[in-house]
Amino acid sequence: MKKRVLSLMLVLAMAVxxxxxxxxxxxxxxxxxxxxxxxxxxxxxxxFNQTTYEACKTFCEDNKLSFTYxxxxxxxxxxxxxxxDKAVADGYNVIVMPGYAFGGTIVESAKNYPDVKFxxxxxxxxxxxxxxVGLAGEQYDYNPANxxxxxxxxxxxxxxxxxxxxxxxxxxxxxxxxxxxxNLGFLxxxxxxxxxRFGYGFVQGVDAAAAELGISVDVKYAxxxxxxxxxxxxAAMDTWYAAGTEVxxxxxxxxxxxxxxxxxxxxxxxxxxxxxxxxxIDGAYGAGMTVTSAMKGLYNTTYNTLGDVIVNxxxxxxxxxxxxxxxxxxxxxxxxxxxxxxNSTQWGDSFSKDDYKALVKKMFDGTIxxxxxxxxxxxxxxxxxxxxxxxx
Numbered sequence: 001m002k003k004r005v006l007s008l009m010l011v012l013a014m015a016v017x018x019x020x021x022x023x024x025x026x027x028x029x030x031x032x033x034x035x036x037x038x039x040x041x042x043x044x045x046x047x048f049n050q051t052t053y054e055a056c057k058t059f060c061e062d063n064k065l066s067f068t069y070x071x072x073x074x075x076x077x078x079x080x081x082x083x084x085d086k087a088v089a090d091g092y093n094v095i096v097m098p099g100y101a102f103g104g105t106i107v108e109s110a111k112n113y114p115d116v117k118f119x120x121x122x123x124x125x126x127x128x129x130x131x132x133v134g135l136a137g138e139q140y141d142y143n144p145a146n147x148x149x150x151x152x153x154x155x156x157x158x159x160x161x162x163x164x165x166x167x168x169x170x171x172x173x174x175x176x177x178x179x180x181x182x183n184l185g186f187l188x189x190x191x192x193x194x195x196x197r198f199g200y201g202f203v204q205g206v207d208a209a210a211a212e213l214g215i216s217v218d219v220k221y222a223x224x225x226x227x228x229x230x231x232x233x234x235a236a237m238d239t240w241y242a243a244g245t246e247v248x249x250x251x252x253x254x255x256x257x258x259x260x261x262x263x264x265x266x267x268x269x270x271x272x273x274x275x276x277x278x279x280x281i282d283g284a285y286g287a288g289m290t291v292t293s294a295m296k297g298l299y300n301t302t303y304n305t306l307g308d309v310i311v312n313x314x315x316x317x318x319x320x321x322x323x324x325x326x327x328x329x330x331x332x333x334x335x336x337x338x339x340x341x342x343n344s345t346q347w348g349d350s351f352s353k354d355d356y357k358a359l360v361k362k363m364f365d366g367t368i369x370x371x372x373x374x375x376x377x378x379x380x381x382x383x384x385x386x387x388x389x390x391x392x
């Protein structure tokens with residue numbers, strides 16, 4: 001009799017323990033280990049990798065979870081897949097990946113680890129399909145709308161967040177012209193969709209502000225065809241600034257170094273991208289160089305998604321989706337996933353914080369519409385744009 005009572009007590013204790021572990025939400029937060037993989041840069045790049053790393057690290061410290069990061073040995077899908085394999089082998093079951101370069105990695109790796117949650121930032125349908133369609137023996141035409149994503153990619157344990165880059169590009173271009181710049185440049189990294197949306201949004205913002213002011217402005221527009229600066233790209237920027245360009249929107253990883261090096265020689269200006277780059281650009285190349293930055297909410301996306309998935313157990317809200325993040329508030333620009341920085345933008349009488357808030361409100365309520373179409377160059381009325389193609 002005593003043995004039966006003890007057995008029943010043991011069964012009840014185990015049942016209670018199991019229910020407590022479930023918490024009605026699936027895995028307990030303590031069951032998670034978070035790993036981040038860098039694309040081809042490092043966690044000190046002052047951009048995607050660093051911001052994502054800092055958000056993951058802070059979240060895990062705040063919630064007492066294990067965290068590490070992995071840096072691939074090279075810039076290939078195979079190198080990134082190898083880091084996924086290593087992370088899983090090391091026991092990590094939430095993997096965060098920043099940047100479009102992870103499209104192929106997700107296609108090849110996620111299906112192999114159904115119990116691992118993959119969270120990707122700035123990975124769009126086209127980034128996934130380019131690899132997946134090729135693996136299926138078909139020719140991808142670079143138009144995601146023509147393809148059924150779920151036919152080619154297993155999204156059953158994947159969440160992707162992408163951004164409306166055209167909106168923060170618009171804000172930066174609009175602000176620059178309102179602040180008095182009439183000769184502008186756009187230096188993109190590579191002509192991938194995210195960079196093109198930044199650039200075409202920038203052109204639209206420049207044009208809108210110039211039209212409002214009743215002036216004409218000039219824009220030089222080119223891609224470096226790489227995401228880092230070098231002597232050739234710096235030389236091209238030297239030519240731009242020498243010909244009268246006052247400010248260059250440098251958009252694409254480390255390519256800002258070439259714009260900043262050229263600007264430094266003539267007391268020129270630069271616009272940063274992805275994160276608030278004023279500290280790194282001004283610190284390295286000269287105080288006051290950075291007019292503003294066209295930002296994505298990488299930190300908030302990473303921290304908030306991890307919190308909702310791990311702490312709140314809401315993976316079902318995200319899994320299988322490619323979610324486009326943009327404006328969520330017409331009253332507080334700092335709550336939005338695309339913005340320019342309130343603290344470091346070089347506000348003036350001609351464009352103040354209040355003017356920026358009014359601009360955001362009009363964009364949020366649809367009074368101002370910004371096209372995300374990258375199939376053709378945006379039409380302009382007050383901006384003369386010199387499209388120069390690839391520098392290299």
